[in-house]
Amino acid sequence: MTSPYLRPGLPAPLPSDLDRPYWEGLRDERLLIQRCKRCARFQWGPEWICHRCLNVDLGWTEVEPRGFIYSHQRVWHPVHPALREQGPYVIVLVTIAHADEVRVVGNLLGDPLQDLVIGAEVQGVFEHHADADPAYTLLQWRYAR
């Protein structure tokens, strides 16, 4: 297993009643996005109601972890003690393919100084933090080959 993209010590994600299936899915290397059981449209981030048809009976659908870079940032100034020795790192906003244009935030794996290309296709990578208590998994990205 490769080491995490960012140095340890950042706050860990804590599942809530609203997004627990998402975090459990990532641990099983499955990307689950909230989807309305009535109008069948995806929405993200998770909410208690479908913003299109106001149905409160929402489910979760597995989608392929592929998408396109919608925007990006290369961070240089560390604002958290865990990142003091990190150096630059890249955050991307990714539009998930085939899921009603929903976007997720992640890191772009690889050289932090690599070219950042809006519109480029990216492939999801499941980054397991098995030693954390409780254990969790992040969804990271790399350029699709």
Next chain:
Amino acid sequence: MTPRSLRGRAAIVGIGETDYYKRGQAPHAEFKLALEAIVNACADAGIHPRDIDGFASYSNDRSDPSRIAAALGCKELRFANMQWGGGGGGGSAAIGNAAAAIMSGMAECVVVFRALAQGQHGRYGQGTAVPDVDGHAAHTVPYGLLSPAHMFVMKYRRFMHEHGVRQEALRAIAMASYAHAQENPRAVMHGRPLDEKTYDDSRWIVEPWHLYDCCLENDGAAAMVLVAGERARDFPHPACYLLAAVAGSQYRAGAPVHNTPDYATASFKTLAPRLYAMARMGPADIDVLQSYENFTGGVLMSIVEHGFCSAAEVNDFFVLDNLLAPDGQLPLNTSGGNLAECYMHGLGLNLEAVRQIRRTSTAQVPRAEVSMVISGPMVTPVSSCIFGSEATL
């Protein structure tokens, strides 16, 4: 029936502030700073603080109006208002809320204030050290998306990509604030001019924002006194009328985890038409602009969305000479603003807009009659307002 409008129905008759300090250097408690700014605004208006009967603020200001009213011996409290939302998005909204209270008869004399001591209460620019995060933060913070700069820069990067904005446009915004601060002895960056090379050589905070694209962190307080428009002539300074104030944001601006459909925006596209309609004016009528700089990229998008130039024109519009008082096409942030005067969560920009109408700015625009403020780009809700002299009524 006349259209419902704030136009001319309230006026700013007093402005006051504390000295402005670098973060952590204020010699007083945050609450005492609030009191000092309010007392100064009352002195400027020639009134006793006991006659204030309302308070309006924003961004979860910690100075409780009931405690302020008790501390200042206010005879009666009638209006205690907080605009929802973070950042500086509520600066002009709080003024609108105060004016609405006056216009509707809920209050007579309302103070809008903001007090901030980041040295005493934590810094906006630092991530908080907690072991875990839930809710929407769980989907961003573990990836190192922690600070306001991180939250907003991806909007600007997308806008920059769509419209081919050059870095020089941002540099011009930063340099305009610093140039005006050199005229303003109240400014924290007075005596610290900024040239092109210094900007270009400064470190990245997060690409494409350099150090000088980011606001300061300060301690201080600012306040203004509002009364009904028809009373404005009874006060010592030339009357400054509120011509319009609007707040809000576009469809699903608050969609979590960066999912607002119209993403690359400062959130003013739906506000600006309402602002100009209420003021019965357009961008060509605006003599001078104060536009909230949390980050220069937000200023650029705000100005486009308020119609001063199109997105296709930004590289030509955002050149330093265009943005400087007294002769620029659109004099911008004439006190030095959040970048170089003080980051008082933007309320300092509203005070400066009033000074321009009074003709007392240290970077005065000649014959300024109409003065605009844009508050808190890229957050939701945002707000903007227009002030005018008596001649504009």
